[in-house]
Structure formats: structure tokens, C-alpha cells
Amino acid sequence: TAVKNGWTVKLVSSLASERAQSVMAEGGINAALNTKGEEDSPEQHYADTLTAACGLADPNAVWGMTQAAPELVHSLHRLGVQFNVTDDDELDLRNFGGQKKKRTAFA
Numbered sequence: 001t002a003v004k005n006g007w008t009v010k011l012v013s014s015l016a017s018e019r020a021q022s023v024m025a026e027g028g029i030n031a032a033l034n035t036k037g038e039e040d041s042p043e044q045h046y047a048d049t050l051t052a053a054c055g056l057a058d059p060n061a062v063w064g065m066t067q068a069a070p071e072l073v074h075s076l077h078r079l080g081v082q083f084n085v086t087d088d089d090e091l092d093l094r095n096f097g098g099q100k101k102k103r104t105a106f107a
Contacts, residue, residue, distance in 0.1 A: 001079065027096050027097070027104060027106070028083075028094070028096060028104040028105050028106030028107070029069075029073055029076070029104065029105050029106075030045065030049075030069065030096070030097075030099060030103040030104050030105075031045070031069035031070045031072065031103060031105065032044060032045040032066065032069065032070060032101070032103055033070055033073065033074075033091060033093060033103070033105070035086070035090045035091060035092075035093055036093055036101070036102040038101045038102060040101045040102075040103065042066045042067045042069065042070065043066075044100070044101065045066040045069065045099070045101075045103060046062055046063055046066040046067075048098060048099050048100050048101075049065075049066060049098075049099075050062055051098065052097060052098030052099070073091065073105050074091075077091060077105075081107070082107050083105045083106065083107050084105075084106055091105050092105070092106070093105055094106060
């Protein structure tokens with residue numbers, strides 16, 4: 001988005017790009033997109049995340065994240081993040097971590 005608005009962007013890492021976390025990550029990004037017919041919702045995503053955090057997460061931060069996540073993931077996809085998609089051109093989701101429903105968009 002910054003580049004589309006005429007800004008120059010530099011990404012900086014203490015490691016070579018081949019070893020940076022974003023390149024090495026195998027998970028994805030979680031959002032309650034409900035593309036798998038599991039009747040998922042941001043509220044359920046919130047509850048699962050708090051449970052998995054074992055009392056260590058800030059509930060207000062988790063609420064904000066889970067409420068914003070669906071639109072943010074769709075925005076990333078529109079910007080060109082090459083998430084896996086289904087044959088119906090929906091973002092593909094998988095189970096990951098302590099989530100009870102398929103919420104992880106991945107590439």
C-alpha cells in the first residue's frame with residue numbers, strides 16, 4: 001500500500017532474507033473467514049486464542065486482532081499475497097496451533 005501511494009519502502013532484518021522469520025515461517029495467518037462451512041466467527045477465534053494463550057494474552061488486544069483479522073487477510077490477498085486458494089477461488093484454510101476451526105490462510 002505504501003508503494004502504491006508513492007512511498008519508498010525498505011525491509012530491514014538482522015538476518016539474510018533466506019533466514020528471516022517471514023521466509024521461514026510455515027504457519028500462515030489466522031482469521032475467522034468461515035470458508036470451510038464450520039460456522040466460524042471472530043468471537044470463536046477470540047475464545048480459542050485466549051484458551052491457547054493460557055492466561056498470558058491481553059484480552060483487549062486479542063479481541064481487536066480477531067475482529068480485524070478477516071478484513072486484514074482479505075486486504076493482504078487483494079494486495080497480492082499469494083495465499084493458497086480452493087478450486088472455487090476462495091482462500092484455502094487449514095488447522096494450525098490451538099485453533100478448533102480451519103482459520104489459517106497459508107501459502
